[in-house]
Amino acid sequence: MALGIGCSSRPGKAGNNKTGSWRVFKPIFDHDKCTKCGMCKTICPEGCIEESEDDFFIPDETYCKGCGICAEECPSDAITMEQEEK
Amino acid sequence: MAENSCELFDSGHRACGGCGAALVSRLLLKATGKDVIIVSATGCMEVFSTPYPETAWKVPWIHSLFENNSAVASGIEAALKKQGRKEKVVAIGGDGSTFDIGMLCLSGAFERGHDFTYICYDNEAYMNTGIQRSGATPYDASTTTSPAGKCSKGNNRPKKDLPQILAAHGAPYVATASIAYPSDVVKKIEKALNTPGPCYVQIHAPCCTGWGFEGEKTLAIGKLAIETGLWVNFEMENGVVTRVKKVVRKPVESYLKEQKRFRHLFKPKINAEEIAKIQAIADKNAEKYGTDLKLKSKSGPVVP
Ligand SMILES: Cc1ncc(C[n+]2csc(CCOP(=O)(O)OP(=O)(O)O)c2C)c(N)n1
Ligand code: SF4
Ligand code: SF4
Ligand code: SF4
Ligand SMILES: [Mg+2]
Numbered sequence: 226m227a228l229g230i231g232c233s234s235r236p237g238k239a240g241n242n243k244t245g246s247w248r249v250f251k252p253i254f255d256h257d258k259c260t261k262c263g264m265c266k267t268i269c270p271e272g273c274i275e276e277s278e279d280d281f282f283i284p285d286e287t288y289c290k291g292c293g294i295c296a297e298e299c300p301s302d303a304i305t306m307e308q309e310e311k
Numbered sequence: 312m313a314e315n316s317c318e319l320f321d322s323g324h325r326a327c328g329g330c331g332a333a334l335v336s337r338l339l340l341k342a343t344g345k346d347v348i349i350v351s352a353t354g355c356m357e358v359f360s361t362p363y364p365e366t367a368w369k370v371p372w373i374h375s376l377f378e379n380n381s382a383v384a385s386g387i388e389a390a391l392k393k394q395g396r397k398e399k400v401v402a403i404g405g406d407g408s409t410f411d412i413g414m415l416c417l418s419g420a421f422e423r424g425h426d427f428t429y430i431c432y433d434n435e436a437y438m439n440t441g442i443q444r445s446g447a448t449p450y451d452a453s454t455t456t457s458p459a460g461k462c463s464k465g466n467n468r469p470k471k472d473l474p475q476i477l478a479a480h481g482a483p484y485v486a487t488a489s490i491a492y493p494s495d496v497v498k499k500i501e502k503a504l505n506t507p508g509p510c511y512v513q514i515h516a517p518c519c520t521g522w523g524f525e526g527e528k529t530l531a532i533g534k535l536a537i538e539t540g541l542w543v544n545f546e547m548e549n550g551v552v553t554r555v556k557k558v559v560r561k562p563v564e565s566y567l568k569e570q571k572r573f574r575h576l577f578k579p580k581i582n583a584e585e586i587a588k589i590q591a592i593a594d595k596n597a598e599k600y601g602t603d604l605k606l607k608s609k610s611g612p613v614v615p
Binding site for chain 2: 287297
């Protein structure tokens with residue numbers, strides 16, 4: 226990959242590392258219960274929850290490690306963790 | 312695939328699932344925006360975010376040693392000032408880096424009055440090298456260098472009071488925060504950045520791997536630390552405590568029993584004597600900072 230002067234690395238290439246493969250449990254978002262408060266997006270340590278076009282929140286499976294913080298903290302209990310079959 | 316380009320801290324970093332320190336990185340960059348230069352000491356955050364050449368930071372970032380983190384930040388700040396540039400300078404380190412190894416340069420930078428913000432993400436031990444105790448490890452926590460066993464009840468020293476030490480340097484703004492309250496973290500970092508002079512923010516960052524709890528509980532554990540009085544969120548301006556988070560306190564057991572590092576206090580049998588000592592630490596914190604919320608009795612004044 227291209228490096229900068231003095232072999233400095235280019236900003237923000239961590240995304241090459243697809244941490245979604247670490248996941249055992251996967252967050253399932255129930256949009257009927259979601260109040261669109263945005264808490265899950267704020268607290269996800271991966272920064273991998275995004276707003277979709279209809280303002281709902283969705284996790285990016287490429288990076289979601291399945292830690293379960295979003296499910297634990299969602300004030301509307303709109304997220305459940307399910308074991309993933311791979 | 313969702314686009315996360317508005318995030319200045321990239322996904323794909325290698326922190327454990329549920330890592331409190333990873334959330335600190337994200338919140339830090341939310342507060343700073345892109346006009347910042349980050350100086351980072353060694354430790355989990357540096358290791359998980361920058362396996363060369365893949366950095367998670369989308370802002371200028373430089374790796375220092377433990378010892379010279381604040382000296383590197385001082386030099387950058389002085390150079391920017393000379394050039395009339397306006398970027399903010401932030402140094403960040405773990406508790407081992409901040410409380411112990413980097414203390415000399417940290418003290419020097421604060422004494423010289425450089426205009427920068429120092430952030431300590433406090434996970435209460437040297438995590439990246441396998442959970443060794445630091446000056447920030449709480450009383451009785453079991454670590455690999457303070458293992459609980461027949462002859463030891465865990466770490467036998469209380470946590471060093473670093474915020475007070477830095478306030479005593481004349482720092483204009485010193486604050487503590489917790490990832491359990493993310494908007495408070497962002498607010499306090501912003502305040503530190505906008506206060507001229509050396510400012511310090513110490514952020515409680517629970518570590519599921521080192522403390523022994525499930526990653527989904529990271530924020531819940533952080534909340535319990537505050538609700539038991541074992542962590543106090545406060546702000547100090549020019550040496551005076553100006554704001555404190557008040558709580559209706561829970562007994563310290565509710566925090567301790569959730570973590571493997573305190574398991575020896577409950578198994579094979581409850582060690583009431585040691586738990587009472589930890590309760591006394593919480594009581595002292597509550598008294599010192601006035602954190603106890605007095606509940607108003609719903610039934611009116613009690614007639615004796
Ligand atoms: C001078 C020096 N001593 C020891 C080390 C080895 N080391 C690397 S990371 C680390 C732990 C740092 O602890 P802390 O600052 O609390 O950060 P954490 O890993 O807990 O996030 C240590 C001791 C080092 N890199 N440099
Ligand atoms: S935390 Fe829960 S309610 Fe709030 S946006 Fe996320 S899924 Fe919806
Ligand atoms: S499970 Fe963890 S990593 Fe995945 S979206 Fe929720 S908070 Fe983020
Ligand atoms: S050991 Fe602790 S601080 Fe280090 S990456 Fe894992 S959870 Fe984060
Ligand atoms: Mg540490």
